[in-house]
Amino acid sequence: MGIKSGLGHLLSAFCRAAPAALGPGRVFERLRWRLGMAAYRLIGNSPADAQLRVVLARNGARMELALDEFVDRSIYCTGEWEPRETELIRRRLRPGDCMVDVGSYIGWFTLLGARLVGPAGRVIAFEANPATYARLQRNLSLNGLTQVEPHNRAVGDQPGRVRIGSRTPGNAGGDFVDFSQSDAADGVEVVLLDDVLRDQSVRVLKIDIEGAEAKALRGARELMARADAPDLVLELTPAYIRAAGDDPAELVELLRSSGYRLLEIGQFALALPQGDLAKREQTYLYCTKDLELG
Numbered sequence: 001m002g003i004k005s006g007l008g009h010l011l012s013a014f015c016r017a018a019p020a021a022l023g024p025g026r027v028f029e030r031l032r033w034r035l036g037m038a039a040y041r042l043i044g045n046s047p048a049d050a051q052l053r054v055v056l057a058r059n060g061a062r063m064e065l066a067l068d069e070f071v072d073r074s075i076y077c078t079g080e081w082e083p084r085e086t087e088l089i090r091r092r093l094r095p096g097d098c099m100v101d102v103g104s105y106i107g108w109f110t111l112l113g114a115r116l117v118g119p120a121g122r123v124i125a126f127e128a129n130p131a132t133y134a135r136l137q138r139n140l141s142l143n144g145l146t147q148v149e150p151h152n153r154a155v156g157d158q159p160g161r162v163r164i165g166s167r168t169p170g171n172a173g174g175d176f177v178d179f180s181q182s183d184a185a186d187g188v189e190v191v192l193l194d195d196v197l198r199d200q201s202v203r204v205l206k207i208d209i210e211g212a213e214a215k216a217l218r219g220a221r222e223l224m225a226r227a228d229a230p231d232l233v234l235e236l237t238p239a240y241i242r243a244a245g246d247d248p249a250e251l252v253e254l255l256r257s258s259g260y261r262l263l264e265i266g267q268f269a270l271a272l273p274q275g276d277l278a279k280r281e282q283t284y285l286y287c288t289k290d291l292e293l294g
Helices: 003-017 024-042 070-078 083-092 108-117 130-142 213-218 221-225 238-243 248-257
Strands: 052-056 062-066 098-102 122-126 148-151 160-165 176-178 188-191 204-207 231-236 261-265 283-288
Touching: 003 024, 003 052, 003 070, 024 070, 062 070, 062 130, 083 108, 083 204, 083 231, 083 261, 083 283, 098 108, 108 122, 108 130, 108 148, 130 148, 204 213, 213 221, 213 231, 213 248, 231 248, 238 248, 248 261
Parallel strands: 098 122, 098 204, 122 148, 204 231
Antiparallel strands: 052 062, 160 176, 160 188, 231 283, 261 283
């Protein structure tokens, strides 16, 4: 391990262990994030740097991370992943609640949710990629969680079996379900959320499945229509949604017609989105029927 790489690992350890946001405008938090990004660049790509490492992340969980993967390395260097969404979920979940994590990857939000809902609560996690699902299971085992129900299944609007596609080497978090091969006999099973969650009250539903969000939500119409409909944490990437054969404008309309208020997740606050969401490059949304939020 070289000097630069060693410094990167030291900075990463500091960022994972540093205290929470301090100072006006969260100056310390922004500084910590920049140090983490510097660490990301300093750490090399040698076999010693890319090996699996188990660390305590800022979601309070132990995580096995592969440093040759973008999401893993980001968590290793900064201690966290998608901090705004993390904060919103932290505020919303209570002991005994149920959270559903669609597109769990290696479990950042699943592990966070499990700690928040506690042993009396429940987290239902879906990860379609079999290799990634095996890594999710290892992270669950590292934390001894019994309140998590993991599924190696894809989520959509029609039952079937599908294969997994990949866009970028070194970013398994960006792998996607290829619904153009919905009859793949050797593929992953597709389920509808309405079928899986028919008798389950859900507080928070997080969906990040690289373009299949429209299909997942069409398969959750009954859930979204309930009086106790969950809050949604959603990544909206129109290009990916179109690549999956759907119209992002129809997804937005489905949310609104189901009674949801759409709020954009900004750097420090929720805000009503401006302009046409279907024409943006990417938007992170918090969708709720709670009039007190936003």
